[in-house]
Amino acid sequence: MEKIVKQALLFDFYGELLTEHQKKVYYDVISEDMSYSEIAEEYNISRQGVFDLVRRCDKILLDYEEKLHLIDKFSKAKENIKDISEITAALKVKNSDPELTEMIEKVEKRLDEIIEDF
Amino acid sequence: MEKIVKQALLFDFYGELLTEHQKKVYYDVISEDMSYSEIAEEYNISRQGVFDLVRRCDKILLDYEEKLHLIDKFSKAKENIKDISEITAALKVKNSDPELTEMIEKVEKRLDEIIEDF
Numbered sequence: 762m763e764k765i766v767k768q769a770l771l772f773d774f775y776g777e778l779l780t781e782h783q784k785k786v787y788y789d790v791i792s793e794d795m796s797y798s799e800i801a802e803e804y805n806i807s808r809q810g811v812f813d814l815v816r817r818c819d820k821i822l823l824d825y826e827e828k829l830h831l832i833d834k835f836s837k838a839k840e841n842i843k844d845i846s847e848i849t850a851a852l853k854v855k856n857s858d859p860e861l862t863e864m865i866e867k868v869e870k871r872l873d874e875i876i877e878d879f
Numbered sequence: 880m881e882k883i884v885k886q887a888l889l890f891d892f893y894g895e896l897l898t899e900h901q902k903k904v905y906y907d908v909i910s911e912d913m914s915y916s917e918i919a920e921e922y923n924i925s926r927q928g929v930f931d932l933v934r935r936c937d938k939i940l941l942d943y944e945e946k947l948h949l950i951d952k953f954s955k956a957k958e959n960i961k962d963i964s965e966i967t968a969a970l971k972v973k974n975s976d977p978e979l980t981e982m983i984e985k986v987e988k989r990l991d992e993i994i995e996d997f
Contacts, residue, residue, distance in 0.1 A: 778943075852986075
């Protein structure tokens with residue numbers, strides 16, 4: 762996985778466990794809207810300070826993933842939900858019974874709710 | 880929610896973030912196979928020590944839930960998955976097209992995988 766994508770995922774799952782300062786700086790780095798120099802200036806720290814903070818946060822976030830495996834679990838669940846959505850869509854096309862269609866639409870509604878919550 | 884059920888859920892989600900010692904004692908308390916006195920003796924600590932450890936772990940685990948809301952998210956997803964399973968089972972009964980049945984069974988397989996991963 763590309764490093765920045767991995768960092769964004771880790772931040773998405775465990776970012777709340779960082780300090781406010783770490784959260785802000787790390788977010789600015791992974792959102793890639795600002796250069797390291799700009800971020801350093803923004804927070805009044807050195808460029809090396811930004812690098813060190815990112816390395817430290819990477820380690821903190823990875824440690825949480827190694828213990829909780831949330832990204833792993835959610836990724837697998839998401840793939841299965843995607844598969845179910847595709848099969849459900851195909852079921853709806855193939856089926857011609859209005860009663861079954863209504864039931865399939867209920868499944869679609871629940872799937873949307875799961876995806877929203879994730 | 881009953882306290883012991885809530886503690887078991889918290890432990891299930893965040894137990895890996897406790898120290899080895901906390902994990903062992905807390906697990907013995909919530910599994911309810913041993914009395915506080917027996918646990919105290921087992922770990923060579925006072926009964927009050929067990930109480931204090933449980934209170935401290937309750938707080939640690941609740942703090943994680945307040946930040947990550949995993950129990951909340953997973954509970955909602957589980958309810959939706961349960962609903963989908965029920966609708967899928969009813970769909971299978973009402974449907975008489977073997978092609979659709981095969982697709983419904985694929986959905987069932989994916990649902991089982993999600994439940995296993997959770």
